[in-house]
Protein backbone atom coordinates (compact mmCIF):
# COMPACT_ATOMS: atom_id res chain seq x y z
CA UNK A 1 0.00 0.00 0.00
CA UNK A 2 1.33 3.44 -0.86
CA UNK A 3 1.94 5.81 2.01
CA UNK A 4 -0.86 8.11 0.80
CA UNK A 5 -3.31 5.21 0.73
CA UNK A 6 -2.11 4.10 4.14
CA UNK A 7 -2.70 7.58 5.52
CA UNK A 8 -6.18 7.76 3.99
CA UNK A 9 -7.10 4.36 5.32
CA UNK A 10 -5.76 5.32 8.74
CA UNK A 11 -7.87 8.45 8.92
CA UNK A 12 -10.91 6.55 7.66
CA UNK A 13 -10.32 3.98 10.38
CA UNK A 14 -10.09 6.68 13.01
CA UNK A 15 -13.35 8.21 11.69
CA UNK A 16 -15.10 4.87 12.05
CA UNK A 17 -13.45 3.73 15.24
CA UNK A 18 -13.05 7.08 17.00
CA UNK A 19 -10.83 6.40 19.97
CA UNK A 20 -11.41 2.68 19.68
CA UNK A 21 -8.55 0.55 18.45
CA UNK A 22 -9.74 -2.09 15.98
CA UNK A 23 -9.67 -5.42 17.80
CA UNK A 24 -9.32 -7.46 14.65
CA UNK A 25 -7.47 -6.91 11.44
CA UNK A 26 -9.11 -7.39 8.02
CA UNK A 27 -7.73 -10.89 7.67
CA UNK A 28 -9.16 -11.96 11.03
CA UNK A 29 -12.53 -10.44 10.18
CA UNK A 30 -12.56 -12.42 6.95
CA UNK A 31 -11.65 -15.67 8.73
CA UNK A 32 -14.48 -15.12 11.20
CA UNK A 33 -17.00 -14.26 8.52
CA UNK A 34 -16.08 -17.32 6.45
CA UNK A 35 -16.52 -19.64 9.39
CA UNK A 36 -19.70 -17.93 10.64
CA UNK A 37 -21.26 -18.40 7.19
CA UNK A 38 -20.97 -22.14 7.75
CA UNK A 39 -22.38 -21.93 11.27
CA UNK A 40 -25.34 -19.89 10.05
CA UNK A 41 -26.24 -22.54 7.50
CA UNK A 42 -27.17 -24.75 10.43
CA UNK A 43 -29.76 -24.23 13.16
CA UNK A 44 -28.44 -21.43 15.38
CA UNK A 45 -30.53 -22.46 18.37
CA UNK A 46 -29.36 -26.09 18.20
CA UNK A 47 -25.75 -24.86 17.96
CA UNK A 48 -26.43 -22.64 20.96
CA UNK A 49 -27.69 -25.67 22.87
CA UNK A 50 -24.43 -27.49 22.09
CA UNK A 51 -22.61 -24.46 23.54
CA UNK A 52 -24.65 -24.69 26.75
CA UNK A 53 -24.30 -28.46 27.02
CA UNK A 54 -20.53 -27.95 26.81
CA UNK A 55 -20.67 -25.01 29.22
CA UNK A 56 -22.42 -27.08 31.89
CA UNK A 57 -19.82 -29.84 31.44
CA UNK A 58 -16.79 -27.58 31.81
CA UNK A 59 -18.38 -25.32 34.44
CA UNK A 60 -21.03 -27.30 36.33
CA UNK A 61 -21.28 -24.51 38.92
CA UNK A 62 -23.07 -22.43 36.24
CA UNK A 63 -26.00 -24.89 36.10
CA UNK A 64 -27.73 -23.10 38.96
CA UNK A 65 -27.02 -19.59 37.72
CA UNK A 66 -29.84 -19.50 35.20
CA UNK A 67 -33.32 -18.85 36.59
CA UNK A 68 -34.72 -21.13 33.89
CA UNK A 69 -32.45 -24.02 34.88
CA UNK A 70 -30.07 -26.04 32.73
CA UNK A 71 -32.38 -28.55 31.12
CA UNK A 72 -32.02 -28.40 27.30
CA UNK A 73 -35.81 -28.75 27.07
CA UNK A 74 -36.30 -25.57 29.10
CA UNK A 75 -37.83 -22.81 27.02
CA UNK A 76 -35.72 -20.20 28.83
CA UNK A 77 -32.51 -22.07 28.15
CA UNK A 78 -33.39 -22.48 24.49
CA UNK A 79 -34.16 -18.77 24.20
CA UNK A 80 -30.92 -17.81 25.94
CA UNK A 81 -28.91 -20.23 23.79
CA UNK A 82 -30.33 -18.55 20.70
CA UNK A 83 -29.79 -15.08 22.22
CA UNK A 84 -26.10 -15.79 22.80
CA UNK A 85 -25.66 -17.06 19.25
CA UNK A 86 -27.54 -14.13 17.78
CA UNK A 87 -25.31 -11.78 19.75
CA UNK A 88 -22.27 -13.49 18.26
CA UNK A 89 -23.91 -13.08 14.83
CA UNK A 90 -24.46 -9.35 15.42
CA UNK A 91 -20.82 -9.05 16.47
CA UNK A 92 -19.61 -10.88 13.36
CA UNK A 93 -21.66 -8.61 11.11
CA UNK A 94 -20.51 -5.44 12.86
CA UNK A 95 -16.84 -6.18 13.47
CA UNK A 96 -16.07 -3.29 11.13
CA UNK A 97 -18.83 -1.11 12.58
CA UNK A 98 -17.67 -0.67 16.15
CA UNK A 99 -20.00 2.17 17.06
CA UNK A 100 -23.09 -0.01 16.58
CA UNK A 101 -21.37 -3.08 18.00
CA UNK A 102 -20.02 -1.39 21.08
CA UNK A 103 -23.35 0.16 22.03
CA UNK A 104 -25.22 -3.12 21.65
CA UNK A 105 -22.70 -4.95 23.80
CA UNK A 106 -22.63 -2.21 26.44
CA UNK A 107 -26.43 -2.43 26.68
CA UNK A 108 -26.35 -6.21 26.90
CA UNK A 109 -23.69 -6.00 29.59
CA UNK A 110 -25.82 -3.57 31.55
CA UNK A 111 -28.79 -5.93 31.20
CA UNK A 112 -26.66 -8.72 32.71
CA UNK A 113 -25.51 -6.62 35.65
CA UNK A 114 -28.07 -8.08 38.09
CA UNK A 115 -26.74 -11.58 37.33
CA UNK A 116 -23.30 -10.64 38.72
CA UNK A 117 -21.18 -12.37 36.10
CA UNK A 118 -17.47 -12.75 36.82
CA UNK A 119 -14.51 -12.86 34.41
CA UNK A 120 -14.45 -16.61 34.85
CA UNK A 121 -18.14 -16.96 33.96
CA UNK A 122 -17.57 -15.03 30.74
CA UNK A 123 -14.40 -16.98 29.97
CA UNK A 124 -16.24 -20.26 30.40
CA UNK A 125 -18.95 -19.17 27.97
CA UNK A 126 -16.19 -18.16 25.52
CA UNK A 127 -14.45 -21.52 25.91
CA UNK A 128 -17.74 -23.33 25.24
CA UNK A 129 -18.38 -21.23 22.12
CA UNK A 130 -14.87 -21.86 20.77
CA UNK A 131 -15.15 -25.58 21.53
CA UNK A 132 -18.45 -25.75 19.63
CA UNK A 133 -16.96 -23.90 16.66
CA UNK A 134 -13.98 -26.27 16.64
CA UNK A 135 -16.28 -29.30 16.77
CA UNK A 136 -18.51 -27.98 13.98
CA UNK A 137 -15.85 -26.58 11.65
CA UNK A 138 -13.27 -29.35 11.91
CA UNK A 139 -10.23 -28.64 9.72
CA UNK A 140 -11.54 -25.17 8.87
CA UNK A 141 -10.97 -24.16 12.47
CA UNK A 142 -7.29 -23.43 11.89
CA UNK A 143 -5.09 -21.98 14.66
CA UNK A 144 -5.39 -18.59 12.93
CA UNK A 145 -9.18 -18.83 12.87
CA UNK A 146 -9.16 -19.88 16.52
CA UNK A 147 -7.06 -16.84 17.46
CA UNK A 148 -9.41 -14.55 15.54
CA UNK A 149 -12.44 -15.98 17.36
CA UNK A 150 -10.61 -15.67 20.67
CA UNK A 151 -10.04 -11.97 19.96
CA UNK A 152 -13.65 -11.45 18.85
CA UNK A 153 -15.09 -13.11 21.96
CA UNK A 154 -12.55 -11.25 24.10
CA UNK A 155 -14.00 -8.03 22.72
CA UNK A 156 -17.59 -9.18 23.42
CA UNK A 157 -16.60 -10.07 26.99
CA UNK A 158 -14.63 -6.89 27.62
CA UNK A 159 -17.42 -4.66 26.32
CA UNK A 160 -20.23 -6.48 28.15
CA UNK A 161 -18.18 -6.24 31.34
CA UNK A 162 -17.67 -2.53 30.73
CA UNK A 163 -21.44 -2.15 30.31
CA UNK A 164 -22.10 -3.82 33.63
CA UNK A 165 -19.78 -1.54 35.62
Ligand code: HEM
Pocket residue numbers: 062065066067076080083084087088108111112115117121122125156
Ligand atom coordinates in the same frame (compact mmCIF):
# COMPACT_ATOMS: atom_id res chain seq x y z
C1 HEM B 1 -22.83 -17.33 32.68
C2 HEM B 1 -23.12 -16.30 31.89
C3 HEM B 1 -24.52 -15.76 31.68
C4 HEM B 1 -25.61 -15.78 32.51
C5 HEM B 1 -25.74 -16.38 33.93
C6 HEM B 1 -26.70 -15.13 31.78
C7 HEM B 1 -27.99 -14.96 32.27
C8 HEM B 1 -29.02 -14.37 31.59
C9 HEM B 1 -30.35 -14.21 32.09
C10 HEM B 1 -30.82 -14.68 33.47
C11 HEM B 1 -31.08 -13.59 31.15
C12 HEM B 1 -32.55 -13.16 31.24
C13 HEM B 1 -33.39 -14.24 30.64
C14 HEM B 1 -34.85 -13.94 30.74
O1 HEM B 1 -35.25 -12.78 30.88
O2 HEM B 1 -35.61 -14.92 30.67
C15 HEM B 1 -30.22 -13.36 30.01
C16 HEM B 1 -30.61 -12.78 28.82
C17 HEM B 1 -29.81 -12.66 27.71
N1 HEM B 1 -28.49 -13.04 27.61
FE1 HEM B 1 -27.36 -13.86 29.07
N2 HEM B 1 -26.25 -14.72 30.56
C18 HEM B 1 -24.92 -15.07 30.45
C19 HEM B 1 -24.07 -14.83 29.39
C20 HEM B 1 -24.46 -14.26 28.20
C21 HEM B 1 -23.56 -13.97 27.12
C22 HEM B 1 -22.05 -14.22 27.13
C23 HEM B 1 -24.32 -13.44 26.11
C24 HEM B 1 -23.91 -12.95 24.75
C25 HEM B 1 -22.80 -13.30 24.12
C26 HEM B 1 -25.69 -13.39 26.58
C27 HEM B 1 -26.77 -12.93 25.84
C28 HEM B 1 -28.05 -12.76 26.34
C29 HEM B 1 -29.15 -12.19 25.57
C30 HEM B 1 -29.08 -11.72 24.12
C31 HEM B 1 -30.25 -12.14 26.43
C32 HEM B 1 -31.65 -11.60 26.12
C33 HEM B 1 -31.62 -10.12 26.46
C34 HEM B 1 -32.98 -9.48 26.42
O3 HEM B 1 -33.98 -10.12 26.78
O4 HEM B 1 -33.01 -8.31 26.02
N3 HEM B 1 -25.74 -13.88 27.86
N4 HEM B 1 -28.97 -13.83 30.31
